[in-house]
Structures are given as structure tokens and as C-alpha cells.
Amino acid sequence: MINRLCIIGVGLIGGSLARALRAKNACKTVIGCGRSESHLQRAIDLGVIDEYTTDVVEAVKGADMIVLSVPLRAMQSLFEKIDSVIDDGVVITDVGSAKSSVELAARKGLKQSLSQFVPGHPIAGTEKSGVDASFADLFKDRKIILTPLEENSQADIQRVTSMWEETGANVQCMSVTHHDEVLAATSHLPHVLAFGLVDTLSQMSDSDEIFQYAAGGFRDFTRIASSDPVMWRDICVENSDAIIKIMDMYIKDLEALKQLIVSADLDSIEKLFARAKAIRDAYTQST
Amino acid sequence: MINRLCIIGVGLIGGSLARALRAKNACKTVIGCGRSESHLQRAIDLGVIDEYTTDVVEAVKGADMIVLSVPLRAMQSLFEKIDSVIDDGVVITDVGSAKSSVELAARKGLKQSLSQFVPGHPIAGTEKSGVDASFADLFKDRKIILTPLEENSQADIQRVTSMWEETGANVQCMSVTHHDEVLAATSHLPHVLAFGLVDTLSQMSDSDEIFQYAAGGFRDFTRIASSDPVMWRDICVENSDAIIKIMDMYIKDLEALKQLIVSADLDSIEKLFARAKAIRDAYTQST
Numbered sequence: 001m002i003n004r005l006c007i008i009g010v011g012l013i014g015g016s017l018a019r020a021l022r023a024k025n026a027c028k029t030v031i032g033c034g035r036s037e038s039h040l041q042r043a044i045d046l047g048v049i050d051e052y053t054t055d056v057v058e059a060v061k062g063a064d065m066i067v068l069s070v071p072l073r074a075m076q077s078l079f080e081k082i083d084s085v086i087d088d089g090v091v092i093t094d095v096g097s098a099k100s101s102v103e104l105a106a107r108k109g110l111k112q113s114l115s116q117f118v119p120g121h122p123i124a125g126t127e128k129s130g131v132d133a134s135f136a137d138l139f140k141d142r143k144i145i146l147t148p149l150e151e152n153s154q155a156d157i158q159r160v161t162s163m164w165e166e167t168g169a170n171v172q173c174m175s176v177t178h179h180d181e182v183l184a185a186t187s188h189l190p191h192v193l194a195f196g197l198v199d200t201l202s203q204m205s206d207s208d209e210i211f212q213y214a215a216g217g218f219r220d221f222t223r224i225a226s227s228d229p230v231m232w233r234d235i236c237v238e239n240s241d242a243i244i245k246i247m248d249m250y251i252k253d254l255e256a257l258k259q260l261i262v263s264a265d266l267d268s269i270e271k272l273f274a275r276a277k278a279i280r281d282a283y284t285q286s287t
Numbered sequence: 288m289i290n291r292l293c294i295i296g297v298g299l300i301g302g303s304l305a306r307a308l309r310a311k312n313a314c315k316t317v318i319g320c321g322r323s324e325s326h327l328q329r330a331i332d333l334g335v336i337d338e339y340t341t342d343v344v345e346a347v348k349g350a351d352m353i354v355l356s357v358p359l360r361a362m363q364s365l366f367e368k369i370d371s372v373i374d375d376g377v378v379i380t381d382v383g384s385a386k387s388s389v390e391l392a393a394r395k396g397l398k399q400s401l402s403q404f405v406p407g408h409p410i411a412g413t414e415k416s417g418v419d420a421s422f423a424d425l426f427k428d429r430k431i432i433l434t435p436l437e438e439n440s441q442a443d444i445q446r447v448t449s450m451w452e453e454t455g456a457n458v459q460c461m462s463v464t465h466h467d468e469v470l471a472a473t474s475h476l477p478h479v480l481a482f483g484l485v486d487t488l489s490q491m492s493d494s495d496e497i498f499q500y501a502a503g504g505f506r507d508f509t510r511i512a513s514s515d516p517v518m519w520r521d522i523c524v525e526n527s528d529a530i531i532k533i534m535d536m537y538i539k540d541l542e543a544l545k546q547l548i549v550s551a552d553l554d555s556i557e558k559l560f561a562r563a564k565a566i567r568d569a570y571t572q573s574t
Contacts, residue, residue: 217478217511220507232560248545261479275489277514
């Protein structure tokens with residue numbers, strides 16, 4: 001049971017975590033913190049949090065669990081602000097989508113309380129953002145990846161694990177590097193490709209008309225291009241090594257596929273598509 | 288009212304058209320034609336068609352409306368087979384996704400009955416294929432693009448238009464070249480990108496694990512990679528000019544976006560993502 005949960009950044013993820021834990025009576029009080037009073041008031045009106053403050057130092061006072069749910073490039077200054085006011089026994093975690101970046105920020109910003117920070121990343125979300133988009137079941141049957149620091153105690157890792165398990169999620173540990181490579185491939189690259197596709201089409205001379213003739217496949221394919229631009233800008237820059245590596249691989253493969261089309265190599269195109277379909281179908285059946 | 292509708296290729300599109308027209312009592316009899324007796328029997332069992340034959344010449348006998356719903360590269364031989372047995376007053380249409388290709392096939396294959404062929408393309412579909420995936424509402428509120436030949440009579444164009452309007456679709460006419468460019472951008476390119484992404488990831492050393500950590504965004508983004516490989520192979524080869532052109536544009540833009548990430552150009556990345564999000568959000572609201 002969490003006594004006082006402090007969520008810094010009450011948006012889709014932070015808000016959904018609060019909703020899930022409240023629904024399970026797994027925390028007594030939730031305090032929200034952010035920059036916008038109107039957003040925080042909205043979170044109160046929706047019953048997602050009990051109290052709010054825009055002052056980070058104020059927010060963490062008395063909390064036994066602190067969750068940072070802000071864009072990656074906002075992490076370090078948060079760590080610096082809260083470091084000296086974190087009591088022993090408090091656990092800090094985050095939900096950032098690139099973990100090397102967060103670990104580096106923590107090592108820079110958390111001098112006294114580094115060992116109390118257990119990095120985490122829920123593999124869940126929608127293209128929507130903000131507390132209005134949050135819902136209690138967001139993490140149900142989803143994976144949560146923790147990338148613990150060598151300084152973490154098993155007890156603190158267990159407290160973060162238990163919190164996420166209350167939401168119905170499955171918690172797993174992984175190395176930071178492996179996390180960042182896997183997520184670059186399955187999440188960061190698709191987002192870059194979707195933002196990029198919409199942008200490319202928007203620059204065509206007849207772009208207004210083009211979007212009129214887009215059907216359901218296009219709608220699904222580009223749904224993630226409605227995601228938050230600042231969050232995704234930060235992910236691109238903060239996981240750039242892994243993202244650039246997978247972009248290079250993908251562009252090279254796309255050039256090769258283009259050559260198959262140029263040379264009308266029916267057999268090779270069909271084999272590639274059939275292979276991709278088999279994998280995609282198998283993936284669907286397993287999820 | 289169609290007296291005898293002949294559907295050659297009773298899959299997702301052909302089957303859904305039959306279901307929609309039967310639901311509106313807009314045709315008396317539906318005869319299905321294809322290569323697989325078991326698939327055609329299944330279409331009978333599902334109540335999608337009334338009769339079937341695997342003999343194309345037999346199938347078109349007595350029909351007043353013939354719909355070709357087969358992969359693009361199967362069109363020309365069909366045209367050749369049916370050309371001499373088409374009576375006056377019969378209208379032929381198709382549902383092919385690339386219209387220059389179909390027009391060329393028709394001009395090669397239809398010597399006597401060319402003027403009776405009105406090319407068409409429903410902008411509707413799912414990633415599934417086969418008659419089991421067909422449903423009567425597939426075309427409701429969707430667009431149907433016709434690319435009439437200069438040889439077509441207004442009366443024949445109107446008969447194809449009326450047929451599609453019975454399904455709840457909106458029918459529009461467009462030039463062949465424009466159709467092929469628009470569809471290359473909004474449909475063919477996304478399919479190529481999705482097939483390509485699944486294939487790229489499947490070749491990574493830890494691919495099994497990678498797909499385990501894919502979340503909802505990935506699922507939506509790659510849904511169209513479950514589409515029929517032969518149909519999409521044909522589209523790539525039969526609309527290769529437009530597809531190669533848009534692939535070149537996209538790869539160039541993707542390289543430029545990669546450079547923004549390499550140089551950590553936060554402002555430009557955020558602007559690009561925000562622009563794409565605004566367009567994608569506007570598109571969603573309009574559909």
C-alpha cells in the first residue's frame with residue numbers, strides 16, 4: 001500500500017497510473033504536480049488526484065512513492081530539484097521511453113538519493129495525451145520494463161514492481177542498452193516513420209486532396225503521428241544512437257525493396273511480403 | 288436492379304460487394320467465379336453467392352454486370368477470355384488498386400467489348416482477405432473512384448455508379464494518372480513501409496524478443512502488413528512508376544529527419560512532429 005503517491009506530470013501515463021492504483025485501493029492519497037494549474041485542476045475534477053501543487057519540492061514532501069512522468073529532457077532538472085529533499089525510505093521511479101538518457105540524468109541530478117531511483121518504462125500508451133485521455137486499464141496485461149541501477153536495493157525494486165503489478169501489468173527487468181535497442185525498433189522507429197509519412201504527404205502539391213482519399217489502412221498506419229510532439233522530440237534526441245542505427249537499417253532495406261520494385265522482381269517481392277505477413281499474423285495471435 | 292451479377296474473385300472485396308447488394312435487394316442472382324471450388328462453396332455456405340463455376344466463360348454467360356475482383360496481374364488473361372463472349376448491354380467493371388495497369392490490360396485484352404469496361408476502385412478494405420472476411424458494410428460512407436475510358440458511354444458509367452451507391456459508397460470520377468499518384472501516396476506507400484518494417488525487424492538478431500515488446504502503436508502501424516502478399520506484389524509492380532517516385536521522396540525526407548536527429552536539432556524535430564500531428568488530427572476529425 002502506498003501512503004502518499006506523488007505524480008509529477010499528470011498526463012496520459014501519470015493519470016492512468018493514479019486511476020489504476022485508486023481503483024485497486026492501492027494508495028491512500030495522490031498528489032499531482034505539473035506546470036499548468038488548469039490541467040491539475042482538471043485532474044482533480046476527474047477524480048484522478050486528491051491534491052496538487054506546481055511546486056516540485058512541495059509535491060514530494062511526505063510522499064513515499066514518487067513517479068516522474070514528464071518528457072525525457074525535463075528529467076534532469078527535476079532530479080536536481082528533489083534530490084536534497086528526498087527522505088530515506090522514499091522510492092522514485094519514472095516512465096521515460098529511453099532509459100540510458102534517464103539513467104544519465106539521474107546520475108547527474110541525484111547525488112544523495114540515487115540509490116532510491118528505480119528506472120521504469122510501461123510499454124503502453126495511446127496516441128492521445130493529457131489527463132483526459134487517461135484510464136485505469138491502460139496497463140492491464142501490458143509489460144512494464146524496469147532497468148534497475150546497480151545501486152538499487154532489491155526492496156526498492158520490489159516496491160516499484162508491486163506498484164505496477166497492482167495495475168494489472170507484467171513487470172520485467174532488462175539492461176538499459178537492450179531496452180533502448182528494443183524500443184527503438186518497435187516503438188521509436190514506427191513513430192518516426194509515421195510522423196515522417198504524414199509530413200511527406202503534406203508537402204505534396206495536392207496534399208489536401210490526398211488525405212481525402214486515404215482509407216482505413218492509412219488511418220491505422222498514421223495513428224501514432226497524433227502523438228505528443230515534445231515527448232517524441234525528446235525520445236528521438238535522447239535515444240538517438242539506437243534510433244539512428246535502426247533508421248539506417250530500415251532505409252537500406254527500403255532502398256533494396258525499391259530496387260525489387262524497379263526490376264519488377266515478382267518472386268522476391270512476394271516472398272518478402274509473405275514473410276512479413278506470416279510474422280505479423282503470428283504477432284497478432286500472440287497478443 | 289442488376290439481374291445477374293457475376294463476380295470473378297469472391298474474396299474480401301468481391302464478397303462484400305455481393306453481400307451489400309443482396310442486403311439492399313439490388314441484384315437478383317449472384318454467380319461467383321474463381322479457381323478454388325472450396326472457396327466458392329464457402330461463399331455459397333455463407334450466403335454470399337447463389338451459384339458458382341470455375342469456368343470464366345461459363346460464369347459471364349447471361350450476366351448483365353461483371354465485376355473483376357482479382358489481383359492486378361490476373362486481369363489481362365481474364366479480359367482475353369471473356370472478350371468474345373460479352374453480349375451488348377453487359378457492363379464490366381473491376382476493383383483493381385492501380386488503374387493505368389488495368390486500363391492497359393483492358394486495351395490489350397478487350398477487343399470487341401472495350402467500351403463496356405468501366406474501371407473502378409473502392410477505397411475500402413481491411414488487412415484480411417478471403418470471403419470469410421467480407422461484410423455488407425465495407426463500402427458504407429467510403430469513396431469509390433471510377434476512372435472511365437474515353438470509349439465508355441455515360442449510361443454504362445451510370446450503371447456502375449448506381450451499383451456502388453447501393454452499397455452506401457460515394458462515387459467519384461478521376462483521371463487514371465491522378466488516381467495512381469494519390470493511391471501510391473496514401474495506400475501503396477504505407478503498405479510497402481509496413482511490410483518493410485516487419486521484415487527489417489524480423490532480421491534483427493533478437494527479433495523474437497523484439498516483437499514481444501511491441502505495444503499498441505506498433506500493432507496499428509503494422510496491421511496492413513497482414514495484407515495479401517500476391518495482391519500487394521501486383522500493386523507494387525503494376526503501379527511501380529508512382530510508387531518509386533513517392534518512395535524516393537519519402538526516403539529523402541527520412542534521411543533529412545535522421546540528420547535532424549543526428550544533429551539534435553530540437554526545434555526542427557518538434558516543428559516537423561507538430562506539423563504532422565496537426566494534419567493527422569485534422570484528418571481524423573474529418574473522417
